[in-house]
Amino acid sequence: MADQTLPIAGTVDVTPPRRSTAMLLEWLHGWVVTVDHKRLGILYLVYGIFFLLVAGAEAIAIRIQLAWPGMHFLSPELYNEMFTMHGTTMVFLVGMTIIFGFANYLVPLMIGARDMAFPRLNAFSFWMTAFGGLLIYYSFIGGFGLYGMGAAPDVGWWAYAPLTAKAFSPGHATDYWALALIVAGFGTLGTAINVIATTLSMRCRGMTLLRMPLFVWLMLVTSGLTLITITPLTAAQIMLVIDRYLGGHFFDTQAGGSAVVWMHFFWIFGHPEVYVLVMPAFGIASEIIPVFSRKAIFGYPAMVAASVGIAFVSLGVWAHHMFTVGMTSVGNAFFVLSTMLVGIPTGIKIFNWVATIWGGKIRFATPMLFCLGFLFQFLIAGLTGIMLSVAPWNWQLHNSYFVIAHFHYVLVGAIVFNVFAGIYYWYPKVTGRMLSETLGKWHFWLFFIGFHVTFDTMHFVGFLGMPRSIYTYEPDRGWNHLNFIISMGGMIQAIAVLIFAWNLVHSYLKGKKAGNDPWDAWTLEWAVPSPPPVYNFAADPVVHSRRPLWDLKHPEDPDWKYEA
Amino acid sequence: MKLRKREHGAKAIRVISLPALCFFAMAARAAWADGPEATPSIFAPASTPASNILDLSWFVLAITGGIFVSVGGLLAYAVIRYRARATDDDSEPPQIYGSTQVELAWTVIPILIVVVLFLTTARIIFAIQDAPKPQVALDVTVVGHQYWWEFRYPKLGIVTANELHVPVSTRLEPKPTFLHLLSADVDHSFWVPQLAGKTDLIPNHPNDTWIDPYHTGVYVGQCAQFCGVEHAKMLLRVYVDTPEEFDAWVKQQQRPGEQDASVAAGRHVFETEACTNCHRITGTAAAGTFGPDLTHLASRTTIASGAARNTAENLHAWIEDPDHFKPGALMPAMQLNEEQINELVAYLNTLH
Numbered sequence: 067m068a069d070q071t072l073p074i075a076g077t078v079d080v081t082p083p084r085r086s087t088a089m090l091l092e093w094l095h096g097w098v099v100t101v102d103h104k105r106l107g108i109l110y111l112v113y114g115i116f117f118l119l120v121a122g123a124e125a126i127a128i129r130i131q132l133a134w135p136g137m138h139f140l141s142p143e144l145y146n147e148m149f150t151m152h153g154t155t156m157v158f159l160v161g162m163t164i165i166f167g168f169a170n171y172l173v174p175l176m177i178g179a180r181d182m183a184f185p186r187l188n189a190f191s192f193w194m195t196a197f198g199g200l201l202i203y204y205s206f207i208g209g210f211g212l213y214g215m216g217a218a219p220d221v222g223w224w225a226y227a228p229l230t231a232k233a234f235s236p237g238h239a240t241d242y243w244a245l246a247l248i249v250a251g252f253g254t255l256g257t258a259i260n261v262i263a264t265t266l267s268m269r270c271r272g273m274t275l276l277r278m279p280l281f282v283w284l285m286l287v288t289s290g291l292t293l294i295t296i297t298p299l300t301a302a303q304i305m306l307v308i309d310r311y312l313g314g315h316f317f318d319t320q321a322g323g324s325a326v327v328w329m330h331f332f333w334i335f336g337h338p339e340v341y342v343l344v345m346p347a348f349g350i351a352s353e354i355i356p357v358f359s360r361k362a363i364f365g366y367p368a369m370v371a372a373s374v375g376i377a378f379v380s381l382g383v384w385a386h387h388m389f390t391v392g393m394t395s396v397g398n399a400f401f402v403l404s405t406m407l408v409g410i411p412t413g414i415k416i417f418n419w420v421a422t423i424w425g426g427k428i429r430f431a432t433p434m435l436f437c438l439g440f441l442f443q444f445l446i447a448g449l450t451g452i453m454l455s456v457a458p459w460n461w462q463l464h465n466s467y468f469v470i471a472h473f474h475y476v477l478v479g480a481i482v483f484n485v486f487a488g489i490y491y492w493y494p495k496v497t498g499r500m501l502s503e504t505l506g507k508w509h510f511w512l513f514f515i516g517f518h519v520t521f522d523t524m525h526f527v528g529f530l531g532m533p534r535s536i537y538t539y540e541p542d543r544g545w546n547h548l549n550f551i552i553s554m555g556g557m558i559q560a561i562a563v564l565i566f567a568w569n570l571v572h573s574y575l576k577g578k579k580a581g582n583d584p585w586d587a588w589t590l591e592w593a594v595p596s597p598p599p600v601y602n603f604a605a606d607p608v609v610h611s612r613r614p615l616w617d618l619k620h621p622e623d624p625d626w627k628y629e630a
Numbered sequence: 631m632k633l634r635k636r637e638h639g640a641k642a643i644r645v646i647s648l649p650a651l652c653f654f655a656m657a658a659r660a661a662w663a664d665g666p667e668a669t670p671s672i673f674a675p676a677s678t679p680a681s682n683i684l685d686l687s688w689f690v691l692a693i694t695g696g697i698f699v700s701v702g703g704l705l706a707y708a709v710i711r712y713r714a715r716a717t718d719d720d721s722e723p724p725q726i727y728g729s730t731q732v733e734l735a736w737t738v739i740p741i742l743i744v745v746v747l748f749l750t751t752a753r754i755i756f757a758i759q760d761a762p763k764p765q766v767a768l769d770v771t772v773v774g775h776q777y778w779w780e781f782r783y784p785k786l787g788i789v790t791a792n793e794l795h796v797p798v799s800t801r802l803e804p805k806p807t808f809l810h811l812l813s814a815d816v817d818h819s820f821w822v823p824q825l826a827g828k829t830d831l832i833p834n835h836p837n838d839t840w841i842d843p844y845h846t847g848v849y850v851g852q853c854a855q856f857c858g859v860e861h862a863k864m865l866l867r868v869y870v871d872t873p874e875e876f877d878a879w880v881k882q883q884q885r886p887g888e889q890d891a892s893v894a895a896g897r898h899v900f901e902t903e904a905c906t907n908c909h910r911i912t913g914t915a916a917a918g919t920f921g922p923d924l925t926h927l928a929s930r931t932t933i934a935s936g937a938a939r940n941t942a943e944n945l946h947a948w949i950e951d952p953d954h955f956k957p958g959a960l961m962p963a964m965q966l967n968e969e970q971i972n973e974l975v976a977y978l979n980t981l982h
Contacts, residue, residue: 142859142958222856228833229816229858234776319833325817326835359712365728390819390854391830392811392837395759399752406744410737417736420705427714427723438709445701449694452747456690458683458754461827462672465819465854531670531823533854536862540936543850544669620722628727 101185102600106192107171108496111489113196114164119567120203121155124148126560133553135541145537146220147239151202153223154243156477157339158250159199164485165346166195166257169285171496173261175591175598176279178270178607183263191256198250205242219243222535224336225306227317227328232310241310244303251300258292261285270590272609276370277629279589279612280363283370284349287377288342294381295338302331326391333384341380344476345373347484348415351437354491355419357587358434359426362625365418366612372411372418379408389460398457405455412448416441431585432506436487439514443479447472450525465535468528471521478517486513486566493570494584498596499577505569512562519555523548588613668850670823676845676870677799678806679758679826686754693743758827761840768796768807774818774831774853776960777860778922778935788883789910791922792935793867797876799842805873806842816858822851822868830855843870852936859958865936879929886913887925888980896977899970908961911981921961928981934959945975 097105127148131140140148170188174181182188205218219239221229230240265278265286278286306328308314315321317328356363363369386405389398419441428434450472454460463469486509493501527548532539539545583592592615594602611617611625675681712723772794773780781790796807811820813831820839821828829839843849853864871879900906901915908921916924927933930940937955938944947954949971952961966974 142862146856146859146861220859226817226856229856234816234858322834324834325832360714360722362725362727364726365733368728368733390828391832392835395755398755398759399748402751402755403744403748406748409744410740413740414733414737416701418733420701420708421726421732423705423708423712425723425726426712427718428709428712429714438705441705442702445698445705449698452694453687453690456686456747456751458751458758458827459687459690461829462680462683462687462823464828465821529672531672531821531851533821533852535856536852538862540668540850540865542668544671623725625725628725 099189101181101189103170103174103182103185103188104496104598104600104602106188107167107169109192110163110167110170110195113199114160114167115567115570117155117159117163117199119563121152121160122560122563124152124155126556128152129553129556131537132539132549134550135539135543135546137538140537142537143217143220146222146535147218149535150219150222150243154202154219154247155199157223157343158247159195159202161343161477161481162250162254163195163199165285165288165343166191166254166261168281168346168350168485168488168492169257169261169289172492172591173264173282173285174268175495175594175602176282176589177265177268177273178590178603178609179264179268180602182260183268184260187256188260191253191260194253194256195250196253198246198248198253201249202242202246205239205246208238208242224332225328226332227306227323227325228319230306230310230328231318231320233320241307244306244310248300248303248307251296251303254292254296258289258296261289262293270603270607270609276367277609277612280352280366280369280373281346281349284345284352284373287373288345288349291338291342291345291377291380295335295342298331299335302328302335305331326388329388329391330384333387334381337384337387338377338380340473340476341376343481345376347440347481348373350484350488350491351419351440353587353589354433354437354487355422355441357585358429358431358437359423360429361422361426362613362616363418364421364424365414366629368414369418372414375411376408376415379404379411383408386455386457386460389457390464402455402457406452409448409452416445416448431490432501432503432510433487433491433585435507435510436483436490439510439517440480440483440487443475443483443517447475447479450475463528465533466528467524467532467534470534471524471528474521474524479521483513486510489570491585492591493573494580495591495596495598497574497577498580499573500580500584501569501573501577505565505572509562509566509569512558512565516555516558516560516562519558520552521555523552523555527552583615586619588616590614670850672823674824676847676849677825677841677843679839679841680824682754682758683827686750689750690747693747697743763808763840764804764806766805767840768805769810770794770796770807771810771812772820772831774811774813774815774820774857775920776815776858777853777864777956779820779864779866780814780922783880786880786884788880789923790883790926790930792865792932793869793930795869795871795876795879796841796843797873798846798870799844801844803873804842806840808838808840811837811839817855818853818857818864819855820851820866821854822849822866824849825851825868828854841868843868846870846872846875850936860956863935863937863956863959865932867932867936882929882982883926885926887911888982889913890977890980893973893977893980896973896975899966899974900977903964903966903970905964905974924978924981926981927978942975942979945978946971949974 100106127140131137131145217237217239219242221235221240225243228234265282305314305316309316309318315323317323317325319325352363352369383401383405385393385401454463454469454472490501490506527545530544532545580596582595590607611629613625617624617626673684675684769785771782771784779792781794797805799805811829811831813833818831819828820831825841825843826839829837847870849868849870851866853861857864906916906918908918910917910919910923910925912925932938933940933945933948934955938948949964951963952959
């Protein structure tokens with residue numbers, strides 16, 4: 067399948083790779099001191115996948131506890147720690163690290179650069195994020211400090227004041243939560259600056275902004291959004307620490323502070339954060355769907371405009387998380403409108419992906435299966451989002467399982483599906499070996515079925531009035547069977563993820579050799595060997611269109627003739 | 631080979647769709663039952679705010695359902711119609727880069743849908759949130775506590791806990807209840823799905839909401855904003871009474887605590903142990919405000935904010951060790967001996 071004879075003049079290095087003869091310690095040292103964007107990308111991804119398994123295990127513990135009313139699998143305290151850590155881990159240690167892993171690895175390769183703009187800042191950022199993760203998990207041992215045994219944070223990943231005040235959360239668990247996220251947040255800011263600088267100043271000759279792959283565009287927009295959103299979160303956490311240790315009263319309601327101000331700070335971060343996570347997923351889909359449909363992306367300029375539009379509008383919708391806190395009716399109406407507006411650019415994106423598939427020759431390899439799952443689920447997630455934006459209905463659905471279902475449709479149905487798609491798609495580039503397609507299909511179908519069993523059902527139990535964050539429920543509410551079904555779906559997903567983890571390891575050792583370009587794709591990363599040499603490109607490539615490898619493969623009908 | 635694969639697919643669809651259909655039927659049946667019941671379904675409203683919301687929901691569901699069917703249908707059609715086939719040659723399909731007309735169309739249509747949805751939504755927001763309070767309305771102040779509800783009827787001089795009594799409100803004799811929502815500690819949220827959407831109870835940030843239940847009966851709900859260890863057992867019961875029942879209940883609740891000489895020993899335990907630090911019983915020395923008012927404890931169906939039924943055994947178990955029903959509840963185990971607990975339970979049982 068792979069065509070090895072398509073170098074962009076001089077880009078492919080023909081020197082055979084040198085066998086490493088390093089000792090274990092030297093090898094380890096090499097990874098710790100590395101400033102290579104590819105190695106840091108791999109570190110981010112391995113770190114993210116490790117915590118995906120950890121937070122997944124926490125989710126399973128939650129679902130065992132809720133499988134039946136009155137279960138005693140977890141104590142109430144431990145249950146609250148589990149859902150707090152599940153949410154915090156998935157957002158900050160899994161989502162953020164995996165998207166920046168992809169960005170680190172792919173952005174320089176896709177724009178024909180040899181590294182990120184600031185390699186040392188890049189290494190610093192990764193290790194800050196890594197230490198943030200270690201710090202928050204250390205709370206399991208050190209959370210109560212001198213008070214006794216350890217305890218993880220148990221205030222919810224949204225950590226609403228004043229539950230986080232010293233009076234209601236003694237010990238150090240909440241401090242670990244705030245400090246760990248401040249540390250990890252600085253790492254995130256560093257990487258965001260790096261991605262912006264790289265895309266703006268490191269592009270190869272001919273790579274104008276409007277010839278960048280959509281993945282790079284979306285990472286640029288995401289990074290800009292990250293700079294705007296992580297900042298208020300960090301500020302709020304510093305205020306929280308001041309409240310807890312220096313006698314500040316920002317959020318301490320017993321001393322006249324405001325609980326509502328915390329909510330504003332948190333959601334001006336929290337809502338754009340969803341787009342920070344989902345836009346790289348859009349980027350992945352925008353690379354994979356065209357390649358496996360064998361067609362150029364439909365409406366590239368509209369896709370770019372829609373991405374920028376979503377980022378812009380997403381900064382003005384945060385209070386739709388606060389329809390029940392007693393805003394004025396005019397305030398509520400404003401946030402209804404701004405939230406519904408997000409649907410327009412998002413709709414454009416969905417239509418463009420469908421139009422890309424339309425008229426193609428679809429190859430159902432594992433990456434494409436995950437992307438198609440994403441399209442279907444993201445459509446539903448968008449529509450349940452519209453339902454939640456309807457403020458009066460939100461007064462019913464807010465903090466119910468319907469909300470849990472909705473945001474897992476986004477975070478799992480859209481983001482995790484595309485992350486899996488991206489891993490199946492680029493694993494050959496990173497390791498030089500293909501992931502097993504057989505295991506990949508098992509992974510996809512089990513995960514797809516498990517996902518729908520779990521999260522489709524959650525919508526209904528939400529309609530029936532079940533609130534979130536409860537460690538158990540009354541047996542006479544009519545929620546028993548539905549919860550059991552949800553828990554079973556969780557188990558199916560867990561099996562699928564274990565198959566995936568096995569596939570990663572097995573294929574690394576025994577996988578089929580990939581070659582440079584196993585998918586017959588069109589962007590620059592496929593022009594270099596797999597895995598790419600340290601310097602990426604032996605000579606700087608020159609591009610003339612959005613799909614440089616298409617031009618090479620089809621000299622009779624190159625893209626640059628058609629692109630505006 | 632190809633044929634066999636297709637048969638396989640059709641069978642798989644049948645296998646998946648049957649249980650799915652059964653499941654949706656089951657969920658629908660649970661969701662559409664009418665009147666007061668144990669399942670607090672938002673599809674079984676019994677009060678104007680809840681039923682206004684449900685009407686709006688149907689409208690939004692119809693629009694989003696229409697979008698789902700049309701876009702989902704297009705996606706499914708494209709995936710099936712344009713799949714690669716074994717008979718295909720190696721050529722690439724025609725490359726299409728975009729189309730201004732088509733893209734304009736699918737930008738304008740969503741804009742129109744958003745306008746319609748927004749205007750409909752705004753109308754209901756104003757109708758519910760800015761509804762004028764009629765003279766006849768009943769006022770209740772709800773105070774959220776870590777893991778229980780305090781209900782105060784300022785004009786009637788009643789204080790009770792966890793079980794809210796309100797009169798039924800009919801079209802001929804409207805008698806809505808306006809709730810003023812406060813919190814004594816952390817954030818909580820008042821949610822009885824069949825009566826109204828939820829509204830948060832936030833310290834330093836008083837809120838208001840209202841209900842006008844038009845069917846009598848018991849409606850259940852619970853705290854909907856995570857508030858700590860026992861958030862799950864901060865349950866709510868709303869009793870919608872006929873006007874006569876409600877008047878009788880008011881009269882009973884306005885009386886001071888029962889003074890039954892036969893349980894004087896229990897009353898002595900109550901007044902001399904630490905109970906009085908947190909609980910109040912009018913007509914006795916107990917005037918604590920940290921825990922629920924117990925003046926008419928025996929008139930309530932449940933104890934511990936709905937965590938257990940109000941029986942002598944449960945009361946005994948609760949006093950002996952609150953963690954038995956609610957591990958993490960703020961009431962401490964009082965370290966009373968068996969005799970003291972029995973006397974205490976006998977006394978509390980007389981507090982009608």
